[in-house]
């Protein structure tokens with residue numbers, strides 16, 4: 001009897017179940033009454049009427065899809081405008097948009113590593129987002145993982161290497177919401193002649209003047225040796241990603257980044273929505289400060305009640321849970337109390353500690369923030 005080629009999945013599933021790590025999809029209703037602290041709609045723009053209308057307009061004008069790679073079917077004026085506006089807003093010379101932030105990160109890491117034999121070293125923070133890690137795995141480069149937020153470790157790795165190098169880091173780490181020491185990392189890179197690549201997914205719209213991002217806030221935007229990536233799916237309430245940097249870097253990506261060349265272009269509706277969100281953010285820069293204030297208030301209330309949470313540097317507030325199973329139960333109890341929260345378990349947490357992950361939103365009232373914090377405290381498992 002030939003063996004069933006997928007029999008192994010049952011054993012693997014049992015292992016995941018025993019460890020409390022099975023993931024299941026829950027349906028989400030369009031008119032859900034839950035207060036959403038699970039999504040990444042930091043500025044409350046995903047349902048903003050100007051943003052949804054711009055998405056619909058773009059779809060009517062350009063179609064529901066981009067129809068192919070922009071290198072094959074041509075590049076629309078909408079994509080060009082979004083790239084120009086993103087670059088200008090964040091303070092970079094040029095930008096290139098991708099169908100997701102994930103694809104933008106894969107592109108930046110792999111294309112900037114060069115081809116086999118380039119001798120490039122990638123120096124990667126151990127807390128980096130999966131898309132940066134996957135980029136490092138795909139790149140034809142040597143790689144080394146350094147301890148979290150440790151510029152000295154980056155400096156040492158660079159000093160021990162002869163040849164090209166890139167230090168790769170999140171600006172705000174997605175699990176704990178803590179910020180990378182960008183000025184010290186840039187100094188370490190410069191001492192070793194390396195480039196700095198920063199994933200500013202959680203910084204755009206939240207940090208820096210009017211939400212221009214963490215790289216802008218660190219005074220590094222537009223520097224010739226700094227490249228940033230962003231997602232359009234968090235603060236901008238849309239979908240897609242971008243790489244921002246010197247024009248020659250962006251031109252190089254157009255010719256070499258596989259997730260640009262072989263992927264269908266960003267959907268017109270997503271480009272239109274992101275452009276409209278940028279316009280709202282320029283007009284209402286106070287949204288960035290408000291989301292930070294909401295995160296601080298949420299954290300203050302939770303820690304005052306005895307929960308363990310990292311002080312947020314941006315919009316993410318991460319609260320420790322005693323075990324994966326306890327985290328899942330806690331998230332379910334929050335849902336029953338009217339609150340949607342994120343539940344992070346291995347392998348989404350580098351240190352193996354499960355957490356509730358809460359996201360602050362600029363459009364929450366003080367009363368909503370306090371009620372949410374109280375519900376989280378009320379449903380907390382015993383330590």
Ligand code: PMP
Nearest residue numbers: 100101102129174201231233240
């Ligand atoms: N980088 C970071 C730090 C993220 O948190 C995410 C989204 N979870 C991404 C990149 C990927 O972006 P996208 O969802 O647009 O693919």
